[in-house]
Amino acid sequence: METLIFGRLNYHDIPYDNPIIMATLGGAIMLLLVVAFLVWYHGQWSYLWREWFTSLDHKRIGTMYIVLSLIMLLRGFADALLMRTQQALAEGGVAGYLPPEHYNQIFSAHGTIMIIFVAMPFFIGLMNIVVPLQIGARDVAYPFLNSVSFWLTVAGAMLVMLSLGLGNFSHAGWSAYPPLSEKHYSPGPGVDYWIWGLQIGGVGTLMTGINFFVTIWRLRAPGMTWMKLPIFSWTILVTTLLIMLAFPVLTVLLALLSLDRTLGLHFFTNHLGGNLMLFTNLFWIWGHPEVYIVILPAFGIYSEVTATFSRKPLFGYTSMVYASLAIATLSFVVWLHHFFTMGAGANVNAFFGIATMVIAVPTGVKVFNWIFTIYRGRLEFTTPILWTLGFIVTFCIGGMTGVLLAVPGADFQLHNSEFLIAHFHNMLIPGALFGYFAGYAYWFPKIFGFRLNETWGKRAFWLWLVGFYLAFMPLYALGFMGMPRRLVHYDNPLWQPYLVTALVGTLLIFAGILCQILQLTLSIQQRRLLQENTGDPWNGRTLEWSIPCPAPAWNFAHLPTVHARDDFHVTKQSGQAPPSLPYSAILLPAASGLGPIMGALAFLLGFGLVWYLWWMAAVALAGLVLCLLVRSLDDETEFLIPATTVEATERALRRIASSPYNASQVSQ
Amino acid sequence: MKIHHSSLSKTFTGFVLSLILTLGAFSIARGWTDLASTMRHVLLVLLALIQILVQLRYFLHLDGSPDQRWKRWTLWYTVLIALLLLGGTLWIMHNAQMHMMAGMESS
Numbered sequence: 001m002e003t004l005i006f007g008r009l010n011y012h013d014i015p016y017d018n019p020i021i022m023a024t025l026g027g028a029i030m031l032l033l034v035v036a037f038l039v040w041y042h043g044q045w046s047y048l049w050r051e052w053f054t055s056l057d058h059k060r061i062g063t064m065y066i067v068l069s070l071i072m073l074l075r076g077f078a079d080a081l082l083m084r085t086q087q088a089l090a091e092g093g094v095a096g097y098l099p100p101e102h103y104n105q106i107f108s109a110h111g112t113i114m115i116i117f118v119a120m121p122f123f124i125g126l127m128n129i130v131v132p133l134q135i136g137a138r139d140v141a142y143p144f145l146n147s148v149s150f151w152l153t154v155a156g157a158m159l160v161m162l163s164l165g166l167g168n169f170s171h172a173g174w175s176a177y178p179p180l181s182e183k184h185y186s187p188g189p190g191v192d193y194w195i196w197g198l199q200i201g202g203v204g205t206l207m208t209g210i211n212f213f214v215t216i217w218r219l220r221a222p223g224m225t226w227m228k229l230p231i232f233s234w235t236i237l238v239t240t241l242l243i244m245l246a247f248p249v250l251t252v253l254l255a256l257l258s259l260d261r262t263l264g265l266h267f268f269t270n271h272l273g274g275n276l277m278l279f280t281n282l283f284w285i286w287g288h289p290e291v292y293i294v295i296l297p298a299f300g301i302y303s304e305v306t307a308t309f310s311r312k313p314l315f316g317y318t319s320m321v322y323a324s325l326a327i328a329t330l331s332f333v334v335w336l337h338h339f340f341t342m343g344a345g346a347n348v349n350a351f352f353g354i355a356t357m358v359i360a361v362p363t364g365v366k367v368f369n370w371i372f373t374i375y376r377g378r379l380e381f382t383t384p385i386l387w388t389l390g391f392i393v394t395f396c397i398g399g400m401t402g403v404l405l406a407v408p409g410a411d412f413q414l415h416n417s418e419f420l421i422a423h424f425h426n427m428l429i430p431g432a433l434f435g436y437f438a439g440y441a442y443w444f445p446k447i448f449g450f451r452l453n454e455t456w457g458k459r460a461f462w463l464w465l466v467g468f469y470l471a472f473m474p475l476y477a478l479g480f481m482g483m484p485r486r487l488v489h490y491d492n493p494l495w496q497p498y499l500v501t502a503l504v505g506t507l508l509i510f511a512g513i514l515c516q517i518l519q520l521t522l523s524i525q526q527r528r529l530l531q532e533n534t535g536d537p538w539n540g541r542t543l544e545w546s547i548p549c550p551a552p553a554w555n556f557a558h559l560p561t562v563h564a565r566d567d568f569h570v571t572k573q574s575g576q577a578p579p580s581l582p583y584s585a586i587l588l589p590a591a592s593g594l595g596p597i598m599g600a601l602a603f604l605l606g607f608g609l610v611w612y613l614w615w616m617a618a619v620a621l622a623g624l625v626l627c628l629l630v631r632s633l634d635d636e637t638e639f640l641i642p643a644t645t646v647e648a649t650e651r652a653l654r655r656i657a658s659s660p661y662n663a664s665q666v667s668q
Numbered sequence: 669m670k671i672h673h674s675s676l677s678k679t680f681t682g683f684v685l686s687l688i689l690t691l692g693a694f695s696i697a698r699g700w701t702d703l704a705s706t707m708r709h710v711l712l713v714l715l716a717l718i719q720i721l722v723q724l725r726y727f728l729h730l731d732g733s734p735d736q737r738w739k740r741w742t743l744w745y746t747v748l749i750a751l752l753l754l755g756g757t758l759w760i761m762h763n764a765q766m767h768m769m770a771g772m773e774s775s
Contacts, residue, residue, distance in 0.1 A: 245749050332749050343768040
């Protein structure tokens with residue numbers, strides 16, 4: 001009876017005997033309570049619910065995605081700091097301060113969180129904000145689906161966060177290879193948290209992929225043919241293609257593993273006909289395209305930023321498009337390079353090794369395109385361009401170590417060593433994260449109407465860049481010195497100086513993050529000074545800069561017609577004032593509470609499945625079906641904004657643009 | 669959007685066809701036990717392929733009309749990737765099995 005009601009949940013699952021976890025947990029709960037109280041004190045809960053949580057506006061959903069990502073970045077970074085400190089200490093007779101079972105959970109959580117709940121929501125947030133604006137649309141193809149996708153991602157993230165204070169997280173690494181991740185070796189709820197956090201978040205991502213593919217395919221402004229599509233939207237189109245093709249593999253894989261664990265089936269067990277190597281194979285069929293899913297949007301951002309701040313059209317636009325498509329296709333024939341050492345023969349390894357080297361070619365094409373865009377341009381050293389320059393240099397190092405790892409013989413030596421850790425952080429931090437930061441600074445004014453403080457942004461960049469080199473270059477050396485990854489303790493005094501250096505680098509990155517927090521706070525305080533009234537703070541080239549800052553709910557009062565690539569730039573060059581057309585009423589998707597409700601139900605579904613609370617899972621699943629039914633029967637999914645409101649808002653936003661006060665601001 | 673009568677009858681035709689194909693597959697698996705096992709596998713795969721075509725034609729309304737050029741293009745791309753992944757997986761797993769478990773798997 002007790003297991004029927006409480007499943008395997010027990011008050012012993014709260015790790016009250018672990019001071020580190022309890023202190024973190026206490027701090028987190030205190031922080032949550034303080035924030036909740038402050039929102040309540042200022043009477044903003046209903047505003048948040050009405051205008052944000054239930055909003056179907058792609059710009060608001062995008063902003064919430066980025067907020068989620070930044071919060072999770074702090075969590076994932078705290079994990080990194082813990083690991084670096086442990087490794088800097090734990091040599092020889094010193095055990096460090098983290099017990100092995102806790103350390104294993106930390107590196108598993110770090111990987112999962114950074115990929116699934118930092119990188120993914122960050123670029124999905126940016127594409128939510130930017131893509132409809134770039135293609136001249138009023139919203140995405142399926143606004144309600146967009147809200148559901150976001151709240152599913154939140155539900156997944158919350159499951160992973162909850163594992164901190166209730167039960168434990170997976171100790172099997174972010175890739176959770178069986179047999180370790182099977183029930184026999186991991187009987188606790190940890191791997192189940194990993195499975196359901198990823199599964200629920202992954203379904204959200206898959207739906208977002210479909211949503212944005214359809215949006216770009218169907219909702220481009222009249223005249224915007226494929227070769228006039230802005231390059232960021234192109235990379236997003238390719239990214240969504242990859243999501244649609246790769247994420248179903250993850251969904252199936254997680255379902256099979258959960259069947260193994262929950263119902264005692266034998267897909268990946270090492271007895272009764274299971275094949276654990278098939279898990280590795282399927283995991284990387286998703287996992288490798290996933291790498292390109294997080295990096296292609298960043299490539300798009302670098303392209304936009306480079307063109308804008310070099311004051312030149314992007315060099316080799318067409319080759320950029322074809323390079324993205326080539327990367328997409330090739331990313332499906334390289335997955336074996338993650339497990340060269342699994343035991344396939346020389347022919348198989350040679351094929352995938354060569355394919356891996358080939359994929360560096362279109363990537364190299366892109367790097368040359370960025371460099372040639374800068375060449376003879378009038379480069380302006382703003383924060384976004386600093387991130388881009390830092391990326392180009394650092395990414396080339398990571399790319400070269402990648403080609404090195406693509407040689408199966410070299411990989412046999414370096415597999416699962418710190419060299420690999422250095423390599424993929426070298427791709428993902430300067431490759432993806434720097435791009436997201438560039439995009440964050442670049443498009444911030446479009447959402448909030450004011451720019452970010454440049455001084456603190458630049459300080460953050462330099463700390464991140466120097467910190468990155470200090471933190472990860474020593475790991476390359478450690479890899480050559482034979483240090484394996486995921487060590488909680490080691491007996492080699494020669495490694496310690498390198499690990500201490502890595503810790504110093506991590507602390508510099510920490511200072512960089514503090515600068516970014518300060519930058520945001522300061523910018524909010526100085527928002528009048530940093531106010532952006534022209535709608536075009538950077539002298540941009542694409543359509544999103546043709547509308548006011550902050551973008552009104554309807555994006556475009558008049559849907560644009562596109563005549564050229566970089567259409568807005570061409571219009572500005574022609575010097576013609578836009579014709580004053582009469583305003584008309586605009587139909588927009590109405591807010592819906594079903595998104596957050598479905599997110600909450602999905603969270604309960606995941607929670608029930610983790611803890612074997614079958615009744616809770618069943619009720620939540622029924623609730624989800626009911627929500628879909630309610631939505632399907634709802635006919636009032638849109639609301640009309642009268643022409644007078646559109647006109648008044650547009651005039652207000654544009655009149656400021658021509659006031660003398662503002663002109664002096666711009667010239668500063 | 670209104671569901672047109674022709675679309676409804678098309679869906680119904682598709683439903684009946686896929687039902688027949690599914691039942692056919694079951695009867696091969698359950699009933700036709702005197703047939704050689706390889707032959708049954710081939711038949712099952714064939715039925716599955718026809719099933720895919722039926723669903724594409726009747727449920728996803730894919731046909732040869734010129735305005736569906738891009739839809740066909742995306743379909744072929746998906747087929748290409750699926751073949752790459754399936755073929756690659758079979759190749760890798762077969763190869764790994766040969767190298768690592770050939771003796772154990774002889775039964």
